[in-house]
Each structure stands twice: as structure tokens, then as C-alpha cells.
Amino acid sequence: MTQRQRSLIGGISVLGVAGIICKVVGVLFRIPLTHIIGTDGLGLFQQVMPAYNLLLAITSAGIPVAISRMVSHYVTIGEPGNARRTFKAALKLLTILGIVSTVILLLLSRLIATLVKTPEGYLSYMCIAPSLFFVCVMSAYRGYMQGMRRMMPTAISQLIEQVGKVAVALPLAAIGFARGGEETGWIMGSAGALLGTSLAECVAMLYMIIHAHFVKPLPPQPNEKPVSGRELAKRIVRISIPITLGACIVPLASTIDSAMLKSLMMGTGIPDDIAGRHYGVYSGIVITMINVPTAVAMAMSTNLVPSIASGLARKDMKYVAREAGIGLQVASVVGFPCSIGMSLLAKPIVYLLYGSNAKFTPEELMLAGNLLEFSAMTIILFTMVQATSGILQGAGKQKIPMLTLVAGVVCKVILNAILVSTPGISIHGAPIASLVCYTVSMIPNLYYACKYSGYRFSIPNIILKPLAATAVMGVVVWAVYNFVFGGIQGILSADFFRRLVIVALCIAVGAVVYLIAAILFKAINPDHLPARFRPKKKA
Structure with a gap:
């Protein structure tokens, strides 16, 4: 490497x-x-x-x-x-x-x-x-x-x-x-x-x-052709406008959610105060928790932009394809276990963080756990959306992720209107709409990211190997949580410190098992690990 x-x-x-x-x-x-x-x-x-x-x-x-x-x-x-x-x-x-x-x-x-x-x-x-x-x-x-x-x-x-x-x-x-x-x-x-x-x-x-x-800035080279500040400003604005518009879509969608969801729930006969509290559970607990692992996705996007731009500036398409492949592989290696892990431990995490807060009733905490179990599936999709967006922005195709996200948000708004207003589904329709939103955005993003980077999408490396390692991790974590710690009943009867021990041990066991399984299934390339963890090569 x-x-x-x-x-x-x-x-x-x-x-x-x-x-x-x-x-x-x-x-x-x-x-x-x-x-x-x-x-x-x-x-x-x-x-x-x-x-x-x-x-x-x-x-x-x-x-x-x-x-x-x-x-x-x-x-x-x-x-x-x-x-x-x-x-x-x-x-x-x-x-x-x-x-x-x-x-x-x-x-x-x-x-x-x-x-x-x-x-x-x-x-x-x-x-x-x-x-x-x-x-x-x-x-x-x-x-x-x-x-x-x-x-x-x-x-x-x-x-x-x-x-x-x-x-x-x-x-x-x-x-x-x-x-x-x-x-x-x-x-x-x-x-x-x-x-x-x-x-x-x-x-x-x-x-x-x-x-x-x-x-210390790098010294200017004698053969440089200085570009005027005005011209540079124009280029900055031209590049940034589609990215800015795309970035505005998510907070705009959140604003639309805050305006829509409560009234849609009330339309199904749910009282005003209950609808408000259900929306508070979804936005205040579930969305907040989902945002934690997406930090890695944002880091990938941030790093891929200069990396892809550098390769294209040298006209080194092999390098660009390799970088895109590494970015997508890291996205899947991180995204799959985060999605499954958070889904399996949704209720323990919710009760650990919010179980002692008198603001939430037991019914609302259970609702938060149920919503988080499903919403966690959006993590892998969001991670792939961010990785592909970074590739496309680095390649100068910043309009594509903006347009795909617009399409996703339109689908989200339509599905919210249909599902949340349906009795029996109500607030549970919101995570379904989000799942569809990121799926609609991810698929064309992935196609164009591969097209413009020259990377040939590898189903084994990007999907099958990380998914197999995640499945092994999921089985082990599920077994530890249910058979060792007593599942949801063990969480409900535990105090804060026991809940902390349960969640911490489940996460630690899951991380170790996943790392071993990912290496065995070759989902993780040892060269991708930090130097101290890479096996020494024989001379």
C-alpha cells in the first residue's frame, strides 16, 4: 500500500x-x-x-x-x-x-x-x-x-x-x-x-x-501561473453552490419533519400532547443516537475529496480507482456492524442513557428502542451515501449527490405523508421513509461514483465479506445479550451501573468478534490497519 x-x-x-x-x-x-x-x-x-x-x-x-x-x-x-x-x-x-x-x-x-x-x-x-x-x-x-x-x-x-x-x-x-x-x-x-x-x-x-x-506554507514555484483572487473566488462559488444546496436539504427535511409528523399523527386520532411526545422521542433520542456512528461517514467524505482530486490532477486513474475502492470498502466495513450492532443493542442503549430520566415514561422508552432498532439500518446507507458523495465531489461531479439527495427527500416526504397518517403505523413510518430516502440517494450515487472514478464495483469486497463478518458478530452479541444478561428483562430490572456493564461488554465482545471475523473473511485488508497492528512482512 x-x-x-x-x-x-x-x-x-x-x-x-x-x-x-x-x-x-x-x-x-x-x-x-x-x-x-x-x-x-x-x-x-x-x-x-x-x-x-x-x-x-x-x-x-x-x-x-x-x-x-x-x-x-x-x-x-x-x-x-x-x-x-x-x-x-x-x-x-x-x-x-x-x-x-x-x-x-x-x-x-x-x-x-x-x-x-x-x-x-x-x-x-x-x-x-x-x-x-x-x-x-x-x-x-x-x-x-x-x-x-x-x-x-x-x-x-x-x-x-x-x-x-x-x-x-x-x-x-x-x-x-x-x-x-x-x-x-x-x-x-x-x-x-x-x-x-x-x-x-x-x-x-x-x-x-x-x-x-x-x-509554514509551501514556497511558490517559479513556473507557476498566478490565478487572480477574483477568478479563484468564482471557482470556489461555482464548486460550492451544489454542495451547499445539498447540505441544506437535510436540515430542511428535518424542518419539514418537525412541521409534518406531529400533525400527521394527530390526524390518526392521537392526542396533541401524545403526538408531540412521540415526535420528541423520535427526534430527541433516535435521531441523536443514529448520528453518533455517522461521524465516520463524514470523516470518509472529508478525506476522499482531496484524495480523489489529487489523483485526477495527476491524471492517475489507477490511483483514483484504488482510493474510491478503499473508501467504499471502509464505508461497508464500518457501516454494516454499526447498523446491526446498534439495532441489536437499541433498547439497552436507550435505557442506559435515558432510563433514569423522569422526562420519559416506560412506554416512550420502549417506543424509542423499537424505533432505533429499525432506524439503525439507515447507518450503512448513510455511510455509503457520504462515501460516494466524497468521491463525486472530489471528481468535480458535485451536482450528482445534490440531485440524488433531493430525489430521496421527496420520496421521504411522500412516504411520511402516507405512512405516518396511517393508523397502526404512525411514527413508525418515519424511519421507513428515511430508509427509502437514503436508498434512493445511494443507488445512483454508487453508479456514478464507480463510473467517474474508474472503480469496478466488487460485490464480495463491498457487500459479502463485511456482511458475513457482521452476521457472525450479530449472532454472538445477540447470544451474549439474551443468554448471559437476560435480554430486555435483564435491562429493565437493572440499575444504571449494571446497564452500563451490559452495554459496554456487549459492545466490546462485538468489536473483538467482528475484527477477528473480518480478518478471517478478508473483509479487512491488514494493510488498512495502523502500522502497529499490521503483520510484519518477511524480508
Whole structure:
């Protein structure tokens, strides 16, 4: 395996591990936050996120990918000066976008809060608004570093964000709740938590700026043809627009879900308060849990963009095909066990994290477990969608994943309207619609990713071998959970620490069994492992 290929695996590992840690911290963060500001405060905190995430996607989703791709291209063809100029042009664009988006959210905070039926939440919108500027500026540096194949700074900045949330947001939430008193404590507490989030983003941004200051740029080559900042800005915008539109689709779909699902359930005769709580279970528990393993998918997409762009810049199609193949293989090797593992351990995980929370009734916890069992199947699909999107974006075909995701979301909306409004199915139709959404997006993505990378899709390597290893893992985990720990009855009768032991041991056993099975079935190439775990080759 070449050094470049190892850098792809290494980059995925670095960002993947950091991403999973961040997702886990994000899940755990909400538990003490709920105890501090109460369920009303947490609801207000969650209510701010759709509008914020939509603005964040508009301002900072596409440009970092464009920077990464263009920087990788210029470095590969021996024009590091143009790579640096690309970064400077993008930094100007993102700084302007960050300022504009922050001002817009500040000015419209009362209007948005009124539109989403929480007029008391305008202060929360104002407190999160500055983070739009911080994230925009930080994303310019992240895109530049990723284009240079330096993934560690991005990983560290992500960890700083999450640690900052715990270290700053929780104390500010407590201070806000105390100052607000019984009447407005939940409002002030939510605002304090979101202000802490903004401060954490600020610290992460400062880290990226300081780190970049100490990274010595590659010297311009004498035969370089400098590209003007205006021309580079045009290219950045041209590349980033389809990616940005695609990134807006998911938060837009979440906003549509929040508007549709509750009313659809009420149409089947479910009371208003019950429908609201069922939607809260789906969005607050199930979707949050599904997002944890998808961090690896995001890491793959981030790493594949500069890798594919670099190979195409050298016109080395064999390298491009190999990188695409490795990306798809890693996606399946990670996605299959995450899907099956989370599905098998759905109820233990739900009861471990939320079983002691008085906010949820036993019926709602069981509902969350049932929904998570099925929703976990979307992990492998989402992982493949992200991997293929990274390949296509690196190949300059960024419109394709945008269009396929639009098609998937349209199917999701239609199926939600049909299934959730059907008595007896109700909220259980939402994960079915999501499964169809990502399937519709994945199939054409996979076809075009193979077409433009030159990779010949291998059913044994991408599907059969990882699936066989996953099946072995699934049988062992199911047996340990049911015969050793007593299945769901063992979970229901256990306290928090016993639940923690059950979940931890099941995950540990599953990980070891899967790794052994994957090596035996040759789903994992030993060359893909870190150097310390690779078998030594005889001279």
C-alpha cells in the first residue's frame, strides 16, 4: 500500500475517532443539560437548532469542500502559491458570509422565534448567532488544512468545540437558570447554554488560526501561473453552490419533519400532547443516537475529496480507482456492524442513557428502542451515501449527490405523508421513509461514483465479506445479550451501573468478534490497519 493510500486511511481514522467522541459527548451533554434547565428549557434549546443548522449549511457547508478540492489540486500540480491564494480568497468570502449571517439572525431573532411558536426564545437565537461567524472563519482554515492532507487540526478543533460545550455551556446554563428564577429560568438557561456554544466555537476558531500561523506554507514555484483572487473566488462559488444546496436539504427535511409528523399523527386520532411526545422521542433520542456512528461517514467524505482530486490532477486513474475502492470498502466495513450492532443493542442503549430520566415514561422508552432498532439500518446507507458523495465531489461531479439527495427527500416526504397518517403505523413510518430516502440517494450515487472514478464495483469486497463478518458478530452479541444478561428483562430490572456493564461488554465482545471475523473473511485488508497492528512482512 502506498503512502498516499495510508494517508487516506489515517485521515479517516483521525477524523472518525474525533467525530465519534464529539457525537458521544454531544449525546451525553444533553443529559446534565436537561437536569439543569428542565425539559422546557431543553425543548427551547432544541427548537433553535433547525433554523441555526439551515443558516450554518448555507454559509459554511460547501466552501470548505471547494477549498479542500482546489488546494489539493494546486498542490498536486506544483502550484502551492495558487493553493495559498485559494485559501485567502475563501477566507474573505467566508468572513463576509459569517458577518452577514450573524447580523441576519440577530435582527430576525424575534421574528423567527414567533414563527416557530416560541416567542420567548428570541434570546436563545441571539446567543447562538455569533457562532455563525466563528464557524465560517474556522471552516476556511479547516478546508485549507484538509486540502493539504492535514486532518489532525480539524480533529482537535472538533474536540475543543465539544469540550468547550461541557466546560462553558453547562455552567452558563446553570447561571442563567438561577438568575431567571422559577418563571424564566428555563428561558435564561437555554440562552446561557447556547451562549456557551458560541464561546466554544470561538475558542476552536482561535486554535485553527493560531495553528495555521505556525504552519509554514509551501514556497511558490517559479513556473507557476498566478490565478487572480477574483477568478479563484468564482471557482470556489461555482464548486460550492451544489454542495451547499445539498447540505441544506437535510436540515430542511428535518424542518419539514418537525412541521409534518406531529400533525400527521394527530390526524390518526392521537392526542396533541401524545403526538408531540412521540415526535420528541423520535427526534430527541433516535435521531441523536443514529448520528453518533455517522461521524465516520463524514470523516470518509472529508478525506476522499482531496484524495480523489489529487489523483485526477495527476491524471492517475489507477490511483483514483484504488482510493474510491478503499473508501467504499471502509464505508461497508464500518457501516454494516454499526447498523446491526446498534439495532441489536437499541433498547439497552436507550435505557442506559435515558432510563433514569423522569422526562420519559416506560412506554416512550420502549417506543424509542423499537424505533432505533429499525432506524439503525439507515447507518450503512448513510455511510455509503457520504462515501460516494466524497468521491463525486472530489471528481468535480458535485451536482450528482445534490440531485440524488433531493430525489430521496421527496420520496421521504411522500412516504411520511402516507405512512405516518396511517393508523397502526404512525411514527413508525418515519424511519421507513428515511430508509427509502437514503436508498434512493445511494443507488445512483454508487453508479456514478464507480463510473467517474474508474472503480469496478466488487460485490464480495463491498457487500459479502463485511456482511458475513457482521452476521457472525450479530449472532454472538445477540447470544451474549439474551443468554448471559437476560435480554430486555435483564435491562429493565437493572440499575444504571449494571446497564452500563451490559452495554459496554456487549459492545466490546462485538468489536473483538467482528475484527477477528473480518480478518478471517478478508473483509479487512491488514494493510488498512495502523502500522502497529499490521503483520510484519518477511524480508
